[in-house]
Structure formats: structure tokens, C-alpha cells
Amino acid sequence: CPNRIAIDFYHRYKEDIAxxxxxxxxCLRLSVNWTRLFPYGDEEQPNEKGLTYYDSLIDELLKHGIQPLITLNHFNVPLYLAKHYGGWANRKMIDFY
Incomplete structure (x- = not known):
């Protein structure tokens, strides 16, 4: 069975960035995971834990003199939006994004 955690950057980012x-x-390119900020994709308010994670991650990069290069959508769409709205085929996705 393959390990599904890979490098576990989510938990080890401080050591990795050091x-x-x-x-x-x-410079480090990173993707903002849509579902980390909006788990279903159609929430009115972002997930506070997700905001805290990215705030801390970016602060850590800057502390080490590394400029973040942020990708907003790196081929990930919340599963809820894909199932209930048909993904990008539905124009409502533009508003969610």
C-alpha cells in the first residue's frame, strides 16, 4: 500500500523552509489549496484554520528570505462543486472561484 502522506509539507513546512x-x-512556488480555504467551495466565509496555515507558511518563507510565488488554482476543485455543479462546465463556478 503506498504512503499517501508523501513529504508531509503541511506539518513539516517550518523545517523544510529552513x-x-x-x-x-x-523563491518557492506553492499552490493555495481551494478546499483548505473553502472545504465545499461555496461557503460565504473561509476556513479560519486554512487562513492561519497560509499566513504562517508565507511568514516562514519571508523569514528565510524566500519570496512566495503563489498559484491560486493548480488543478484542484472541491469535490462538492464537481459533484453538485459539474465543475468548470457550470458558469456558477466563476462566482465560487
Whole structure:
């Protein structure tokens, strides 16, 4: 059975970013996970824990002199929106996005 956690950046980002800084990284591209901020995709208010995570992640990058390059949508759509609205085929998705 494959390990589904991979590098576990979510929990280890501080250590990983410190290593990136030691290696001289000046920029890091990262994706904002839509479902981390809006688990279903159609909420009125974002998930506070998701906002806190990204705030801390970006602060950590800047602390190590690494400029974040943020991708807003990296091929992920909340499953709820895909099932209930048909994904990007439905124009309502524009409002959710």
C-alpha cells in the first residue's frame, strides 16, 4: 500500500523552509489549496484554520528570505462543486472561484 502522506509539507513546512533557506532558495512556488480555504467551495466565509496555515507558511518563507510565488488554482476543485455543479462546465463556478 503506498504512503499517501508523501513529504508531509503541511506539518513539516517550518523545517523544510529552513532547509530551503540554507540551500539558498530565493523563491518557492506553492499552490493555495481551494478546499483548505473553502472545504465545499461555496461557503460565504473561509476556513479560519486554512487562513492561519497560509499566513504562517508565507511568514516562514519571508523569514528565510524566500519570496512566495503563489498559484491560486493548480488543478484542484472541491469535490462538492464537481459533484453538485459539474465543475468548470457550470458558469456558477466563476462566482465560487
Amino acid at each position: 532547509l530551503f533557506g540554507e540551500m539558498g532558495f530565493k
